[in-house]
Amino acid sequence: MTDKPVISARDLSLVFETHDGPVQALSNINLDIQAGEFVSLIGPSGCGKTTLLRVIADLEQPTGGAITVNGMSPHEAREKRAYGYVFQQAALFPWRTIESNVGLPLEVMGLDRNEAARRVKHNIALVNLAGFEKKHPWQLSGGMQQRASIARALAVEPAMLLMDEPFGALDEIVRDHLNEQLLKLWAQTKKTVVFVTHSIPEAVFLSTRIVVMSPRPGRIHEIIDCNLGAERPLEIRETLEFQRIAQQVRDGLRAGHSYDD
Amino acid sequence: MRFRLNWHTVVALGLMLLSLFNLPFTATSGTALPLLILWFLVLAALGALAVPPRPALVASFGLLGHAAVLLLLRSLKGAEGTATLGFYAALAASWLLGWRLVTVLSGDGKRGSEGPGTFVSLLIPALFGFWILVLWEAIARGAGIPFVLLPPPSAIGHRIMGSLPILAADFHQTVLKAVLFGFVAGSLAGFVVALLADRYRFLAKGLLPIGNMVSALPIIGIAPIMVIWFGFDWPSKAAVVIVMTFFPMLVNTLEGLRAAGSMERDLMRTYAANHWQSLFKLRLPAAMPFVFNALKINSTLAMIGAIVAEFFGTPIVGMGFRISTEVGRMNLDMVWAEIALAAVVGSLFYGVLTLIERTITFWHPSYRR
Numbered sequence: 001m002t003d004k005p006v007i008s009a010r011d012l013s014l015v016f017e018t019h020d021g022p023v024q025a026l027s028n029i030n031l032d033i034q035a036g037e038f039v040s041l042i043g044p045s046g047c048g049k050t051t052l053l054r055v056i057a058d059l060e061q062p063t064g065g066a067i068t069v070n071g072m073s074p075h076e077a078r079e080k081r082a083y084g085y086v087f088q089q090a091a092l093f094p095w096r097t098i099e100s101n102v103g104l105p106l107e108v109m110g111l112d113r114n115e116a117a118r119r120v121k122h123n124i125a126l127v128n129l130a131g132f133e134k135k136h137p138w139q140l141s142g143g144m145q146q147r148a149s150i151a152r153a154l155a156v157e158p159a160m161l162l163m164d165e166p167f168g169a170l171d172e173i174v175r176d177h178l179n180e181q182l183l184k185l186w187a188q189t190k191k192t193v194v195f196v197t198h199s200i201p202e203a204v205f206l207s208t209r210i211v212v213m214s215p216r217p218g219r220i221h222e223i224i225d226c227n228l229g230a231e232r233p234l235e236i237r238e239t240l241e242f243q244r245i246a247q248q249v250r251d252g253l254r255a256g257h258s259y260d261d
Numbered sequence: 262m263r264f265r266l267n268w269h270t271v272v273a274l275g276l277m278l279l280s281l282f283n284l285p286f287t288a289t290s291g292t293a294l295p296l297l298i299l300w301f302l303v304l305a306a307l308g309a310l311a312v313p314p315r316p317a318l319v320a321s322f323g324l325l326g327h328a329a330v331l332l333l334l335r336s337l338k339g340a341e342g343t344a345t346l347g348f349y350a351a352l353a354a355s356w357l358l359g360w361r362l363v364t365v366l367s368g369d370g371k372r373g374s375e376g377p378g379t380f381v382s383l384l385i386p387a388l389f390g391f392w393i394l395v396l397w398e399a400i401a402r403g404a405g406i407p408f409v410l411l412p413p414p415s416a417i418g419h420r421i422m423g424s425l426p427i428l429a430a431d432f433h434q435t436v437l438k439a440v441l442f443g444f445v446a447g448s449l450a451g452f453v454v455a456l457l458a459d460r461y462r463f464l465a466k467g468l469l470p471i472g473n474m475v476s477a478l479p480i481i482g483i484a485p486i487m488v489i490w491f492g493f494d495w496p497s498k499a500a501v502v503i504v505m506t507f508f509p510m511l512v513n514t515l516e517g518l519r520a521a522g523s524m525e526r527d528l529m530r531t532y533a534a535n536h537w538q539s540l541f542k543l544r545l546p547a548a549m550p551f552v553f554n555a556l557k558i559n560s561t562l563a564m565i566g567a568i569v570a571e572f573f574g575t576p577i578v579g580m581g582f583r584i585s586t587e588v589g590r591m592n593l594d595m596v597w598a599e600i601a602l603a604a605v606v607g608s609l610f611y612g613v614l615t616l617i618e619r620t621i622t623f624w625h626p627s628y629r630r
Binding site for chain 2: 057058059078079080081083084085086088089091092095104107108109136138156190240
């Protein structure tokens, strides 16, 4: 590709100092992510997939190597609000209504009131929560709360979404539904998405590329292309191509990690 | 209508029988009034045994039982200290019936049904309070307990009604000046210093140990010093209250500012929020339950502080001044009147804070609806 990558990591490493000595959370990460890609980071716990996402988001500082986000340091990118971040839990503020939760980042940005109201309305409709604007988070189901948190991340209108196991705490039926919606959203908005998951079907169903990671030390084991096309109904999971990619990911996970220990 | 036995009423009926064989109730009661009282109690007991407990039935057995106990108190008039076994048996019987009434009103035995309505849920604590006063009155007067030891509530009530101007002046001096000013100034100062200590770490490190030391200082040591510094009038009492309320607020607010979850903090970071934005939009709202805890603790501390501080020099008005001087003059009913005033004011203070808390921290799991 001729375009400059949105995210570019070179020999990135991160060592946590703990009471039991240093822990190598990331080692020799080399990864380029182009605009408009949907990249999943998959791996067992402890493989550094969340840490890598947090480094991109400037929530952790790497101890070696280099990383750029939109050609800037992650810190500058964060200050420019280059991305929207979706956490494992919705992390909605219980004292705010859904509407004002979605508007929270816009308040922090100091956005004009009318423009903020327009974006809140638009994004709540985008995640199918119209009619729940005045509810408080605890009055909504877990899936609806997570959708509200996605609307909140989208309200910033970032070119990039960083999602850290956003559906990990939800049951499978809700998760399937939200996966479909997320794909639709991605097709509509053309955003770059970096998606952390430990579910193989989820990664294959959503991604254009799958980054398989392995632990101790956290590193990239393999990068698998996943070209299932733009139209992906849930039934695509029954096709041979889907099964083949899933098997490839499974093999990669097994090879990168000895389950004997 | 059917009847079903319950232990309160069965025991009460046994006590009525005991009472019947130990007439009269007091030196002046004769037998006519006791028989009327016992007749009321028997009717109330029948009502208490009937099922199902329809509202009209419960109301009539409640009214009969309470009419009986009021008549019982009346039989003591002019015959203090002469109560017999019959009197106490009848008192215990009516008390058991009152207990039964509260049990029925609180929805005893009805599982899964919705709680009592507003009226009943106010009636239950009112009945509790009423029975504490009734037993106090009946035993204090029936056994002729010396006035200095424990005056009956009726005497305290008379004293309150007869001393309203004095009580109002004391209330004005102690509560409206010392308590209110000290509470607001102390809590506000604690809150503001907590915000600064949260921003500038050295403040928290240096201040908290000293704070723990100051909050351990005995109030009877501080109060005379404050009188020397700020004079006899209310400012010295307000100063004591400020010293007492400052640190609970400081410590609780600091604790509350740490209550916001790490995920929520990271969220504010991804928005590139500055310190004050994440303080006002996330951490302060999350700290509110802690702040209200401190306010509630401070409301009682402020009352205690102001009243005790008045023991160490004051103009001739104030609740603490009144208590200390009237004890010396053996006017224990006046002391009790001031205690009653302090209790009412303290409860109202606490209640108002709780109401405000419910509107502000409506989102907290303990208040959600």
